[in-house]
Amino acid sequence: MSELYIRIENLCKEHKISITAMCKEAMVSRGSITDLKQGRSKTLSSEAISKIAKLFDVSTDYLMTGNEAEPQSSDMDDNIKFALWGTADVDDDVLEDVKHYAQIARQMREDKKNKE
Incomplete structure (x- = not known):
């Protein structure tokens, strides 16, 4: 299971939304998230990452690294x-x-x- 998947899963839990509902709302393939969970892939497309980040109001940096960049x-x-x-x-x-x-x-x- 990738770190990216774990961050997405935690965001879903924090926002009380299922992974499937998140995929529908963000318009991201459920299969690509399953591939992350199963270890068949380690990342998502930049478009998918952007959509998920926007949905949860976090930066793409946070999704990718777990670190929130602090802009001035x-x-x-x-x-x-x-x-x-x-x-x-x-x-x-x-x-x-x-x-x-x-x-x-x-x-x-x-x-x-x-x-x-």
Whole structure:
């Protein structure tokens, strides 16, 4: 059983979701996860890793290595600003509002998921 599988399994347990449900939600092949578990493969495609990381809101580095890379806050903020507005020259108060709205949206998604 690969370390990658163990991390994915632990994330599923933490989020109270089965491996099969995780595969359906992330749109990842259940067979590829079984291959990890059985030792027939040691990794997944970069696309599958990205989908799983996104589902659990962890970095791909964490899935691959077990270590969460700590980006510098200012670098991350500049990346967010550039992604949203095409420039890092944006007022920090506006960025904080966007982060707050993103937290609200995430909480609403989690609440909806828990009701289902």
